[in-house]
Every structure is written in C-alpha cells, then in structure tokens.
Amino acid sequence: MTDETQFRKAPLRPFQERLAAAIALQQRIIVALFIRETRTRFGYSMLGYGWVLLEPAFNLIVWAVLFNMLERHPPLGASMFIFVATAFFPFKLFRNMSAQLMPSITANRSLLSFPIVHNLDVIMARALLEVITFIAVTGFYFSLFGIFGLQAVPAQPIEAMLCLSAIGLFGFGMGTINAVLACLLPSWPRIYPWYLRVSYVSSGIFFLPSHLPPAAQDILWYLPMTHAVEWFRVAFYDGYESTFLNTTYLVAWGALLTFVGLALERLLRRSISIAK
Amino acid sequence: MIRFRNVSKSYRAGTSHKQILTDATFTLPWRNIAILGVNGAGKSTLIRMLAGSELPDDGDIRRDVSVSWPLGFDGGFHGSLSGIENLRFICRIYDRDMEEVSNFVAEFAELGRYLYMPIKTYSSGMRARLAFALSMAIDFDCYLIDELTAVGDARFQERCAREFGRKREQSRIIMVSHSESTVREYCDMGGVLIDGRLDLYDDLDSAILAYREVLMTVQELPE
Numbered sequence: 001m002t003d004e005t006q007f008r009k010a011p012l013r014p015f016q017e018r019l020a021a022a023i024a025l026q027q028r029i030i031v032a033l034f035i036r037e038t039r040t041r042f043g044y045s046m047l048g049y050g051w052v053l054l055e056p057a058f059n060l061i062v063w064a065v066l067f068n069m070l071e072r073h074p075p076l077g078a079s080m081f082i083f084v085a086t087a088f089f090p091f092k093l094f095r096n097m098s099a100q101l102m103p104s105i106t107a108n109r110s111l112l113s114f115p116i117v118h119n120l121d122v123i124m125a126r127a128l129l130e131v132i133t134f135i136a137v138t139g140f141y142f143s144l145f146g147i148f149g150l151q152a153v154p155a156q157p158i159e160a161m162l163c164l165s166a167i168g169l170f171g172f173g174m175g176t177i178n179a180v181l182a183c184l185l186p187s188w189p190r191i192y193p194w195y196l197r198v199s200y201v202s203s204g205i206f207f208l209p210s211h212l213p214p215a216a217q218d219i220l221w222y223l224p225m226t227h228a229v230e231w232f233r234v235a236f237y238d239g240y241e242s243t244f245l246n247t248t249y250l251v252a253w254g255a256l257l258t259f260v261g262l263a264l265e266r267l268l269r270r271s272i273s274i275a276k
Numbered sequence: 277m278i279r280f281r282n283v284s285k286s287y288r289a290g291t292s293h294k295q296i297l298t299d300a301t302f303t304l305p306w307r308n309i310a311i312l313g314v315n316g317a318g319k320s321t322l323i324r325m326l327a328g329s330e331l332p333d334d335g336d337i338r339r340d341v342s343v344s345w346p347l348g349f350d351g352g353f354h355g356s357l358s359g360i361e362n363l364r365f366i367c368r369i370y371d372r373d374m375e376e377v378s379n380f381v382a383e384f385a386e387l388g389r390y391l392y393m394p395i396k397t398y399s400s401g402m403r404a405r406l407a408f409a410l411s412m413a414i415d416f417d418c419y420l421i422d423e424l425t426a427v428g429d430a431r432f433q434e435r436c437a438r439e440f441g442r443k444r445e446q447s448r449i450i451m452v453s454h455s456e457s458t459v460r461e462y463c464d465m466g467g468v469l470i471d472g473r474l475d476l477y478d479d480l481d482s483a484i485l486a487y488r489e490v491l492m493t494v495q496e497l498p499e
Contacts, residue, residue: 025371032368040356113345113352114369115328270331 029117033125041129053137056092060084060141067206075208076237079150087205089138090232093164094171094225095196097130101175102189105272106182112273119265119273123179127172151236159235166251167228173257180264183272204229209244217244224253278304278326278343278418280474283335287321296321298472299335306341306418309450310459310480312487313469314494319452322469323422326450341417348427350407355396359387359406362395370414377413384435385409401428412439419443421451424458456484 013021042048063084067074074083104122111117146152154160181188203225209217220226227250234242265272280303285296296318304326313319324330325337327345345352353362363381367374382391385405390398398406404427411419427433444462453459459466459480466483467476470490477483 028371029369032365035368036354036357036361036365039361040354043356110352110354112329113327113349114366115345116369270333273331 025116026121029121030125030128033117033122034128037122037125037129052133053140056088056137056141060088063088063205070206075211076233076240077151082145082150084205085141085145086233086236087203087229089134089141090164090167090228091200091203091205091225092138093130093134093167094174094228095200096134097127097168097171098174098178099192099196100130101126101172102178102182102192104175104179106179119179119269120262123176123265127168127175130171131168154232154236155238156235160232163228163231163235163247166231166247166254167225169254169258170224170228170250173254173259173261176261177257177264180261180268180272184268199223199225202226204233208233210242221246224250277306277340279338280304281336281338283325283332283337284472285318285321285325285330285332285334287318289316294318295472296469297332297474300473301335302467302474302476304450304467304476305465306448307465308444308448308463310463310466310483311450311452311469311474312459312466312483314490317469319469320422322474323420323450323452327420342415344411344414344416344419347411347419347421347424348404348408349411349422350403353395353403353407356394358394359391359398362406363391363410366410366414372414377410380413381406381409384412384439386432404428405432408436412436412443415447417447419447419449421449421453423453424451424455459484 042052060081064080067080067084074080076083101123104126105119108122111122142152178188178192185191202220202223209220209226209230212220221244227245227247230242230245231247231250234240234245280297281301283297283300287294287296294316311319311322321330323346325332327343328337328339329345352366354365357365359381360378363378364374366372367377378391385391385402385408387398387402387406390402391406395403395406408427427436449462451459451462463480465476465478466480466487467474468483468487468490475486477486
C-alpha cells in the first residue's frame with residue numbers, strides 16, 4: 001500500500017531540456033491542428049481548394065471593370081488590374097487572418113477534451129493555415145499576371161515582404177482579439193464584418209490617398225489598413241514615393257493588438273474556456 | 277498524484293447556483309479512487325476538472341501523472357472528419373504511433389469500413405465504441421471514469437474488461453459510480469464530495485460508510 005502512495009515524481013530536468021520538450025510538444029500540437037483545420041476548412045474534394053483559388057478572380061474582374069468605366073488610367077502604372085490587385089491581396093491577407101481566427105475558440109470547444117491543446121495552439125494553427133493559403137493564392141495570381149506580360153514582381157521585394165509581415169501581424173492581433181470577443185459577445189462575428197467593409201473601401205482599392213483632398217486624408221490616415229496598402233504599392237511600383245505613408249504606425253498597431261489579444265486570452269481564459 | 281490548491285468551483289444550473297468546491301486543498305494519491313456524492317454534488321464536474329477540460333474558478337490543479345479524458349467520452353471528436361482522421365489527430369497530439377493505435381482500434385472497436393467515414397454518420401453506439409477503444413489505445417497513468425456505462429454487445433464488454441484488467445497493472449483509475457459493486461471491484465479508497473469539499477478516506481469501507489451517512493441526512497430533509 002505504501003508503495004502505491006509514493007509520489008511518482010520525476011526528477012526535475014535541466015532547463016534547456018524542459019524548454020526543448022515544451023517546444024517539441026507545441027510544435028506537434030500545432031501540426032496536428034493544422035492538418036485538422038485544413039481538412040475541415042477545405043473538405044475532401046478539390047472543390048474546396050478550387051474555390052479559394054477562384055474567388056479572387058471574380059473580385060478582381062468586378063473591381064477592374066468598374067474602375068475602367070470610371071477612369072481611363074490607373075493612378076499608378078499602366079494596368080488597372082495590377083493597381084486593384086496591389087490593394088486587394090494585401091487587404092485579403094488582413095481580412096482572412098482576422099476573420100478566420102475569430103471562431104478559433106468558439107468552434108473548437110470539443111478540443112477542451114484534450115487539455116494539452118490550448119486556445120493559443122488553435123489560433124496559431126489557423127494563422128499558419130492563412131499564411132500558407134495566402135502565399136499559394138497570391139503567388140498563383142501574380143504568376144498569372146507575369147504570364148500575361150504584366151508586372152508580377154515587386155520593385156522592392158524585401159520591402160514588400162516586410163509590408164506583408166506587418167499586415168500579417170496586424171491581422172493576427174485583430175484575429176486573436178476577435179477570438180476572445182466572439183466568446184464574450186455572441187453577436188461580435190456579425191458586427192466585425194462591418195468594420196471590414198468600411199476598412200476595405202477606405203484602404204485605397206481604387207484611389208491613392210495622396211490624391212484625395214487633405215480633409216479626407218486626415219481621416220484616412222488613422223486607418224492602419226490604408227497605410228498597409230500604400231506601403232505595398234510603394235514597394236511594388238518602381239519610383240513611387242508616398243508622402244502619406246507611415247510604416248511605423250501599422251507596425252505599432254500590429255504589436256499593440258497582438259499584445260492586447262494575447263493578454264485578453266490569458267486573463268479571461270477561465271471564463272472563455274467553458275465546455276458546451 | 278493530483279494536487280488541488282485552494283480550488284473553488286461553482287456552476288449555474290438554471291436559476292440556482294451550485295458550489296462544488298470552496299477553497300479546497302487536497303491531494304489525490306496515485307491509487308484507485310472512488311468519488312462518491314449525492315446527485316448534483318458536482319462529481320462529473322470534478323472529473324472534468326481532474327481531466328483538465330474544465331478550469332477551476334479559483335486556485336490551481338497540478339498533476340505529475342498523465343491523466344486521460346473521461347473514459348469513453350466522445351465529445352472530442354470532429355463530426356465531419358472520419359474516425360481514422362480523428363484517431364490520427366489524437367495520435368499526433370499525444371505522440372503515439374499511428375500504425376499501432378489504428379491496428380488496435382480497428383480490431384477493438386470493430387467499426388469495419390465505418391472507420392473511414394465521417395463520425396457524423398456513426399450511431400451513438402459506434403461513437404462510444406471508438407471513443408472507448410481510443411482511450412484504451414493511448415496509455416495514461418491515470419484513467420478517469422464517469423459512470424462505467426455498458427457499451428456495445430457482451431463480446432465488446434468482455435474485451436473491455438480484459439483490456440482494463442491489463443491496464444490496471446500500470447495505471448490507476450479515478451471513478452464516479454452509483455454502483456457499490458463496481459466501486460468495490462475497482463477502487464481501494466474513496467472520497468466523498470459534500471458541502472464544497474472532498475473528504476478523502478484511506479480505505480474504501482470508511483468512504484462508503486461516510487457516504488451512507490450523507491445519504492441518510494439528505495433523505496431526512498424535506499424536498
């Protein structure tokens with residue numbers, strides 16, 4: 001009897017070993033979730049993947065045609081298509097990231113049965129899926145532009161990468177906050193898309209902020225996504241310089257939202273992790 | 277062993293507010309433990325807290341053994357994924373050999389081709405069989421059982437009993453049951469959940485005795 005009651009306590013291993021074990025565990029869980037999320041997001045058929053690839057085409061065509069009717073020349077470059085695409089894809093990264101992370105916790109209550117899976121693992125697995133999907137879809141479209149003789153590669157590729165990373169961070173922070181808010185306010189997933197719509201039309205899909213009257217510029221300046229699109233265009237078009245752009249502003253928003261999102265998840269974990 | 281430190285937990289059942297633990301501190305040793313308590317005392321919630329699938333309102337719970345999800349619990353499955361995909365997911369997070377686990381589960385649960393079909397097409401019996409087989413396939417130091425309900429036909433139950441007998445050599449169980457004979461078969465000590473605390477008894481007889489006393493006082497109260 002006494003043998004059985006002995007504490008089965010393993011000797012404490014060195015810090016590096018424990019850290020390595022923790023990283024290995026987290027990696028394993030994120031990979032497992034990534035596979036699970038991919039399956040449930042796209043389904044079994046090629047249709048799921050096909051739609052993700054086709055959907056931007058409809059959007060791009062509609063915007064480019066509409067824009068062509070209003071104006072003959074794009075404010076930058078020679079192609080209306082490319083001008084729209086340089087706003088559409090960066091915005092898409094933010095929109096998908098922030099919206100797809102939103103149900104991370106609410107749609108995965110069943111994972112509470114496996115306590116080694118944490119809310120944050122799900123959020124990270126979804127973010128990873130969004131990044132990979134974005135790279136595949138955007139890569140596909142810009143390759144297509146290249147085939148049709150349009151500009152396919154940014155004039156400053158590294159600057160473009162930095163810009164997309166900043167957008168990813170901003171989307172991740174917003175998405176993490178959304179994931180927590182969706183648990184607290186059941187109506188939040190219906191409210192958030194309104195912010196996305198406002199943000200979408202004001203981000204510069206069919207204009208350059210510097211061409212707008214100063215009063216409008218003053219308002220748009222406060223929207224992080226306007227800077228995001230402007231930043232991407234500065235990186236994409238050779239010789240385009242912007243008086244409007246403040247890259248630090250976008251990065252600061254991204255860092256702030258990520259910090260707030262992670263802190264909210266940590267502080268409210270007990271109340272949001274409730275099994276149904 | 278599992279250590280509760282200053283743990284408080286309550287839940288709302290309709291309009292009433294039920295306190296399960298109030299600033300409770302206790303240590304469950306690595307033994308076969310029966311959790312006893314009247315209906316509504318919060319035994320199931322306690323089991324979920326032991327599993328880690330429900331967090332306490334206050335205080336903390338530390339485990340230095342691996343603890344299973346409640347045995348046969350199928351709430352962790354994803355309905356649109358197939359049985360085998362759910363199995364692979366569990367193997368990945370618990371770092372177990374997929375080949376080994378899927379062979380075991382295929383033989384144990386006898387789902388045949390259904391193993392490759394979405395869980396949502398399963399009958400509740402099939403879900404339970406898969407969940408039970410999976411809990412058996414993954415080794416834990418401590419298994420949690422919330423009412424050992426009969427699953428499957430007599431042959432399946434026989435297989436469960438045999439497998440469970442094997443498990444008991446290297447694992448311990450913590451179980452909730454209303455059946456005294458089941459508790460006596462599996463457990464060698466017990467705890468009574470009452471008035472926001474868990475009273476632990478070193479031998480099962482004392483625990484059952486204490487539980488009977490609780491039952492008497494409850495029955496004397498007018499409903």
